[in-house]
Amino acid sequence: METKRWDVTIIGAGLAGLTAAVCLAQAGQQVLLLEQSTRLGGRAATDERQGSRLNLGPHALYKTGAGLKTLRELGVEPNAGQVKLAGQLLTEHKAHRLPVTAGRLLMSGCFSLGEKAELASLLTRIGKLDPRTVEGLTLQEWLYGGLKGTNARRFLLALARLSTYANAPELISAGAVVRQYQMSLGGVYYVHEGWQTMVDALGVRATAAGAAVRTGHKVTRIRGTHPELTVQLQDGTEICTRAVLSTLRPQVTAALAGAAPDSHLGRLGRQVVPVYGSALDVVVRRLPNPQANFALHLEQPFYYANHSFTARLTQDPEHAVLHLFRYNSPQEAGSPERHRGELERFLDRLQPGWQREVVTTRYLPRIAVTNGLPTVERVIAARRAAQPETVVADMPGLYLAGDWVVGESLLADAAIVSGKELAERLLRL
Ligand SMILES: Cc1cc2nc3c(=O)[nH]c(=O)nc-3n(C[C@H](O)[C@H](O)[C@H](O)COP(=O)(O)OP(=O)(O)OC[C@H]3O[C@@H](n4cnc5c(N)ncnc54)[C@H](O)[C@@H]3O)c2cc1C
Incomplete structure (x- = not known):
């Protein structure tokens, strides 16, 4: 590992790192993937x-998400069952049926007649709404302009939490929520035997394509610039590489790289809200x-x-x-x-x-x-930026990926897509 000069050293074998490793190794790059844990998968692991x-x-797993599409492109077909959305909506004192259809909403004892009407109208509109038209508003600003009933607002917030996993209506971009909600209408899968099966399939693909995958290797330092970067491990081992792709939270990568507070990474570390x-x-x-x-x-x-x-x-x-x-x-x-x-x-x-x-x-x-919420501030900045936030322009040779990257996807989809897009960018270079 330490005697070779790698084309790309990837830090973190979660979904982002594994996806990048497969894409780069399949394109003939000399890839080293370093993971601190003894197993692959990061937050997508299964116990x-x-x-x-x-x-x-x-x-x-979102059925129509970009993550699943990319996994399939890489030859990973998750074995999964499709979820039929039905269940309960609980309040402090009562249990109602979850209003998953217009008929159930109409019958629901949870909402007033006025709330049913405004919910039905909004849920129909969301399906067709262009997310970009509301990306400059927080979910709270957008919701409070469109819904008056207390329980109608609460229900929309519950749906937003369900599809984004975020409980931050005062920060998250309404555009990101709308896009995610629209995608969730396509349905979701629960993966048989757990997500580790997808992770392990990616690991097998990466190794088969020639990537060196090393678990139990914690990175403690990143130094240098393209094409002479050094990655230091906890045991003192130094690895020479032409490029580094870090899939860690930007604050952590900034610390590993000793980034100055006013550098790209320093700023990004302050903007990203986990x-x-x-x-x-x-x-x-x-x-x-x-x-x-x-x-x-x-x-x-x-x-x-x-x-x-x-x-x-x-x-x-x-x-x-x-x-x-x-x-x-x-x-x-x-x-x-x-x-x-x-x-x-x-x-x-x-x-x-x-x-x-x-x-x-x-x-x-x-x-x-x-690791990073699509806040209004970050979504707007990403639209205006000349360079994607994953390119660390003031530290040439250092690149970023992970689920915190702002784009068209969230959560695991964002992690997988960011890994793929960064790999494609490196290959173009
Ligand atoms: C409770 C929960 C529920 C979720 N539900 C969903 C869902 O339903 N749908 C969905 O799409 N997504 C879901 N997600 C999100 C999804 O799991 C993550 O977005 C995705 O797994 C993140 O992948 P990643 O590669 O960006 O990061 P990570 O998985 O965090 O990978 C980073 C890797 O880097 C390693 N690492 C860290 N520091 C170092 C170091 N110094 N040296 C070497 N390695 C290091 C870590 O050990 C880790 O393996 C959920 C997440 C959680 C926690």
């Missing part, structure tokens, strides 16, 4: 616990209430889904993998233990007595769903 497979929180959530994942040996497979809370940022209703995730067919999620606002201080208690009480309502059926639980108190 195996007592015969069940648990993604790191609830993971759904979004966190609290994930409670529970495997039960039997469902106390087999009818409850999906629910959102209208007034609280809570999500619940039985992923094994759609995907094969357990060795024992009686067992079920339940994902609960709390979408945390970037502003709130929140305590991890309080969030766990909230999610457990939410589950009490959906699966009463679940504690008696527990096989295993895992709580991730604060996990980043995205």
